[in-house]
Amino acid sequence: MDISRVDLNLLVYLDVLLRERNVTKAANHLGITQPAMSNGLRRLRDLFGDPLLVRTSEGMTATERATELQPLVRSILSDIEQAVQEKTPFSAGESQRVFRIMASDYAESCLMPRVLRRIRQEAPNVTLDVLTPSDVSFLDVEQGRLDMAINRFDKLPQSFHQKTLWTEYFACLMNARNPILRQPFTLDSYLDASHIWVSKTGFGVGVGVNPKDVQRLGWVDEALSLIGHKRQISVFTRHYQVAMLLAEQHDLIATLPCRAAWLQKDNANLVVKAPPFEIPPFELKMAWSPLLQHNPDHQWLRRLIVEVAEEVDTEFAPFGGRFEGAWQASDAKGLKGLTEPSE
Incomplete structure (x- = not known):
């Protein structure tokens, strides 16, 4: 194929079509008429010898060939945009971006x-x-x-x-008067306590939690599952600030990333301990x-x-250095040396 005879506008059309999966929406996005967009799709099908988009019960669906082309076309257009974009230095003091x-x-x-x-x-x-x-x-x-x-x-x-x-490593945040602190902080005492679950990491709309589905509960519960244990979760939240507030209740433990616990270092009501089992860092x-x-x-x-x-x-x-690998010190003696009162 003679590349000089390829209309690069067709690649722009293809990029938007594969993103929108709708001829009318693609036309609106590019500011052209729907017939012009349909004509562009027709020319693209001739160019690649493939239908590219086919109508199904779920709307317009990309063919295998179109799926292969999408990242390539996006990369080509990105390089072109970079080549023609005027290089203006960023002025932080004046920018209104x-x-x-x-x-x-x-x-x-x-x-x-x-x-x-x-x-x-x-x-x-x-x-x-x-x-x-x-x-x-x-x-x-x-x-x-x-x-x-x-x-x-x-x-x-x-x-x-x-x-x-x-x-990031993990820490346990709890009330300074939590009954669990009357004894060494071991795995057994951790499992006997009531816990706050907190997590929301991925993209997309969240759904309710199934306490029995350990694989979907996240880092802490998966780590416990690997050693054959399960904690007692009393409350589920998606907000770390809420988890830290709830940890002030006298009998709850929040196991959360160390830097989140660090935010409470000046709170005299809370103490921080290293978890008495391994939780892989992230x-x-x-x-x-x-x-x-x-x-x-x-x-x-x-x-x-x-x-x-x-x-x-x-x-x-x-503050954080004492939590890296600190779980290895967990035994019948507890982890008193790793207690982090307010300071």
Whole structure:
């Protein structure tokens, strides 16, 4: 095929068609008429020798060939956009840009207040729009509608760029007068206690929790399941701030990431202990679309977030170091040396 005879506009049409899976919506997105979009689809089918989109009971469905083409076309258009985009340096002091960041509740509690403080210092006219995982999808990130996703991810699309902000361990937060503290803090005493479950990490709308479905309960309960145990959960919440407030009740334990527990270091009502069993650590990452990789505004935002995460890591290190691998010290003697009262 002579590439010089290929109308590059057709690739733009294909990109939008595969995203919208609807001729009328694709036409509206590009600001052309529906017949013009239908004609474009006809030319695309001739060009690739494939129907690309076929009508099914679920609407327009992409063929196998179209599914293979989608990331390739997106990459080609991204390179073209980068090549023709005017390189204007980002002026933080003058920018009025809105940055949209998806952050898990954990990241929003531990990282975003400091990020906002830095943004207000360096770019006072910039607006920060923080969304929850339930507000967005991977598609929003891929298409650049979302500047950044900050979370713990089991799996990310290969096209995404990503950066690890820190590695996180776990801690147990409880009331200083919790009866469990009258004895050594062992696995047995942990299992005898009542617990607060907190988690909401992935994309999409959340659903109710089934307490019997350990595989869906997350890090803490999966770790217990591996050693043949199950804890008694009295309350389920999706908000770390709520979990920390509930931990002030005299008989509840919240097992949560160390940096979340660290936020309560000045609360005289709470103490922190290392879990008496192994909970694998996780990585907090930020992920973004390849479409934004070379954008000067976005590069500034990424640098700022990384710098703030490094500041948090430095301040947290004296507190957090005692929790890395601390579960290995769990035995009949308990973990009294790892108790972290307010200080």
